[in-house]
Amino acid sequence: MGWFFGFKLHLIINDKGEVLNFMFTSGNVDDREPLKQGEFLENIKGKLCADKGYIGQALFENLFLNGIQLVTKVKNNMRNSLMSITDKILLRKRALIETVNDELKNIAQIEHSRHRSFNNFIANSLSAIAAYCFFEKKPAIDVNFVQ
Numbered sequence: 001m002g003w004f005f006g007f008k009l010h011l012i013i014n015d016k017g018e019v020l021n022f023m024f025t026s027g028n029v030d031d032r033e034p035l036k037q038g039e040f041l042e043n044i045k046g047k048l049c050a051d052k053g054y055i056g057q058a059l060f061e062n063l064f065l066n067g068i069q070l071v072t073k074v075k076n077n078m079r080n081s082l083m084s085i086t087d088k089i090l091l092r093k094r095a096l097i098e099t100v101n102d103e104l105k106n107i108a109q110i111e112h113s114r115h116r117s118f119n120n121f122i123a124n125s126l127s128a129i130a131a132y133c134f135f136e137k138k139p140a141i142d143v144n145f146v147q
Contacts, residue, residue: 006027007025010022010025012040012044012048017096024125035063041063048063049072100138104128104129
């Protein structure tokens with residue numbers, strides 16, 4: 001069809017699989033756009049692991065000035081940059097966010113293709129995120145660094 005009328009869900013989670021913040025954008029918005037807005041990353045500090053869609057020098061520098069280190073894999077056409085071994089290990093654990101997305105879709109049933117109104121969409125989405133927050137067993141990573 002060539003058209004997409006929908007929304008994207010942007011999530012920030014911690015290593016325990018708990019949702020720290022989320023944002024809905026329309027389907028045609030660049031993935032980096034929510035990170036440029038201050039309120040989405042409010043009270044977030046430390047390392048932020050993301051996929052290749054979030055690569056951008058200006059975004060990296062802006063986040064770094066705000067106390068957030070953006071860690072992403074490099075694209076095939078990019079020069080390799082030095083990365084600490086802990087960052088490489090964290091990037092291998094990035095599948096955690098995909099697992100959270102999968103649980104939101106399949107268990108909390110956030111994915112619905114035929115909403116009749118915007119209010120119905122928001123009610124369904126917020127209730128699914130709230131239900132996920134009450135799950136007793138969430139996907140988590142157990143990373144212990146020994147010196």
